[in-house]
Amino acid sequence: MLSTSGMMSTMSASKGGRSAYHHGDLRNALVEAATELARGDGPEAVVLREAARRVGVSATAAYRHFANQADLLQAVKVRGQRELADSMQRGVEAAPGGGDKQQAARDRLWQIGRGYVRFALAEPGLYRAAFCRVPHVSDHPWDEGQPDAAEHGEEYRSFDMLVETLDGMEAAGVMRPGVREGAEFAAWSAVHGLVMLILDGPLSRLPEPVRDAVIDRTIGTVVAGLTREPVRS
Amino acid sequence: MLSTSGMMSTMSASKGGRSAYHHGDLRNALVEAATELARGDGPEAVVLREAARRVGVSATAAYRHFANQADLLQAVKVRGQRELADSMQRGVEAAPGGGDKQQAARDRLWQIGRGYVRFALAEPGLYRAAFCRVPHVSDHPWDEGQPDAAEHGEEYRSFDMLVETLDGMEAAGVMRPGVREGAEFAAWSAVHGLVMLILDGPLSRLPEPVRDAVIDRTIGTVVAGLTREPVRS
DNA sequence: AGTCCATGTTGACATCGTTAACTTCCCCGG
DNA sequence: CCGGGGAAGTTAACGATGTCAACATGGACT
Numbered sequence: 334m335l336s337t338s339g340m341m342s343t344m345s346a347s348k349g350g351r352s353a354y355h356h357g358d359l360r361n362a363l364v365e366a367a368t369e370l371a372r373g374d375g376p377e378a379v380v381l382r383e384a385a386r387r388v389g390v391s392a393t394a395a396y397r398h399f400a401n402q403a404d405l406l407q408a409v410k411v412r413g414q415r416e417l418a419d420s421m422q423r424g425v426e427a428a429p430g431g432g433d434k435q436q437a438a439r440d441r442l443w444q445i446g447r448g449y450v451r452f453a454l455a456e457p458g459l460y461r462a463a464f465c466r467v468p469h470v471s472d473h474p475w476d477e478g479q480p481d482a483a484e485h486g487e488e489y490r491s492f493d494m495l496v497e498t499l500d501g502m503e504a505a506g507v508m509r510p511g512v513r514e515g516a517e518f519a520a521w522s523a524v525h526g527l528v529m530l531i532l533d534g535p536l537s538r539l540p541e542p543v544r545d546a547v548i549d550r551t552i553g554t555v556v557a558g559l560t561r562e563p564v565r566s
Numbered sequence: 567m568l569s570t571s572g573m574m575s576t577m578s579a580s581k582g583g584r585s586a587y588h589h590g591d592l593r594n595a596l597v598e599a600a601t602e603l604a605r606g607d608g609p610e611a612v613v614l615r616e617a618a619r620r621v622g623v624s625a626t627a628a629y630r631h632f633a634n635q636a637d638l639l640q641a642v643k644v645r646g647q648r649e650l651a652d653s654m655q656r657g658v659e660a661a662p663g664g665g666d667k668q669q670a671a672r673d674r675l676w677q678i679g680r681g682y683v684r685f686a687l688a689e690p691g692l693y694r695a696a697f698c699r700v701p702h703v704s705d706h707p708w709d710e711g712q713p714d715a716a717e718h719g720e721e722y723r724s725f726d727m728l729v730e731t732l733d734g735m736e737a738a739g740v741m742r743p744g745v746r747e748g749a750e751f752a753a754w755s756a757v758h759g760l761v762m763l764i765l766d767g768p769l770s771r772l773p774e775p776v777r778d779a780v781i782d783r784t785i786g787t788v789v790a791g792l793t794r795e796p797v798r799s
Numbered sequence: 800a801g802t803c804c805a806t807g808t809t810g811a812c813a814t815c816g817t818t819a820a821c822t823t824c825c826c827c828g829g
Numbered sequence: 830c831c832g833g834g835g836a837a838g839t840t841a842a843c844g845a846t847g848t849c850a851a852c853a854t855g856g857a858c859t
Contacts, residue, residue, distance in 0.1 A: 464762070518760070519760075519783055522759035522784050523752065523784075523787075525759035525767075526756055526758035526759020527752075532699075533697065534758075535722055535725070550748035551748070551756075554749065554752040554756075555787060556791070558788060558789070559787060559790075559791075
């Protein structure tokens with residue numbers, strides 16, 4: 334009953350409900366188009382008029398589904414977060430997973446980290462959109478107050494995966510004593526910062542091999558900072 | 567003899583050179599105004615027309631001194647970086663500095679980190695501007711090719727301070743063996759990422775005491791990851 | 800059959816970045 | 830001393846964007 338997917342009250346349109354005037358699934362179509370814009374050139378490329386243009390609809394039609402272009406951007410953000418989490422999920426599932434339990438717990442942190450960075454570098458525009466500042470989502474009546482309770486409702490699933498991983502490390506007894514609390518933020522900060530410095534910042538011109546080494550070094554530092562023993566490369 | 571400060575070829579104006587028509591120091595005035603805009607609301611608030619308006623000059627006058635608004639933004643970026651480095655410098659200088667040599671080397675990393683974060687939280691808009699993506703500085707004749715050699719000419723002094731600190735740690739023998747290379751990027755990534763998550767991202771709503779704890783935890787993790795022995799809180 | 804309202808449309812406005820063409824004023828050589 | 834030339838500023842205009850107000854359409858439900 335939230336405002337998530339196209340679930341308008343009385344409306345037959347769901348599959349072929351397009352009558353050349355009433356699109357039938359405009360909201361999703363717009364989010365789709367806007368997402369492609371972000372994928373191409375980041376959040377600043379998410380321009381409402383262009384998204385509408387691509388869907389073949391007038392610009393103002395978008396205002397039937399979004400309060401703002403900020404609101405549209407917010408939708409793109411959510412999609413970006415989802416794609417990030419999905420990508421990481423696939424990466425983790427396709428992992429070897431052998432060896433002893435303790436090593437596995439450590440390895441999982443590595444995999445999570447590498448999966449995170451891999452997605453960001455593969456989809457720079459979308460990643461930047463997923464973490465961009467969204468100016469101000471003006472609240473419309475149908476936009477029932479932003480979900481403030483529940484901390485973050487389903488978005489930031491990538492963060493949840495990180496939390497689970499760290500819990501697993503603690504359970505396996507590989508974690509340095511007393512560092513569990515807040516470790517998720519430390520780890521997240523490191524990979525997010527690394528990605529941002531590479532994407533927008535001063536590390537953008539690093540030659541690829543150096544870049545990859547830096548990535549491993551950064552993740553390695555975090556792992557070393559959180560675990561009891563130093564880890565092999 | 568680069569394009570840094572107001573050093574126009576044949577021009578008397580330097581102090582009182584304002585004749586109501588020829589401003590005399592427009593470039594600096596514009597950078598100043600633009601910097602204030604950024605300080606207030608971040609890089610997206612750096613709008614060329616508004617900066618010109620505040621200086622009391624027509625919008626197009628800015629194009630005598632900047633190729634683009636991107637160019638203007640770039641100038642703000644440089645200023646932001648300088649303010650960051652200055653702030654960190656002051657913080658480091660006002661440090662106790664007692665105790666044994668090894669502990670001092672470790673402490674300095676803490677101070678650098680905290681100083682970095684402190685500035686970012688005190689000047690969020692300017693910090694975001696200092697690390698924002700700048701679209702494309704169209705090159706004008708008087709804008710003699712961007713400095714690509716010398717890696718980064720004087721900007722990112724904060725980074726240089728970090729490098730010196732890490733060198734000091736290695737010299738003092740407190741650094742975990744084999745981790746020196748790339749350590750600057752790992753450390754930078756952690757604090758930068760932390761700041762971005764707090765400023766623009768999902769950590770923005772953290773209550774202040776929790777936030778401060780997270781900051782210490784993040785820096786602590788990096789320090790632990792780079793040094794031989796665990797460190798006191 | 801008739802009506803209501805969600806959904807789209809057209810038209811207009813303010814703001815922004817940017818270019819073109821014109822104006823001022825100061826420096827420098829004759 | 831004076832007159833030209835160019836640096837530095839100005840006004841006018843264009844295209845693009847976000848957004849609002851007023852109008853059109855057509856499916857769903859009485």
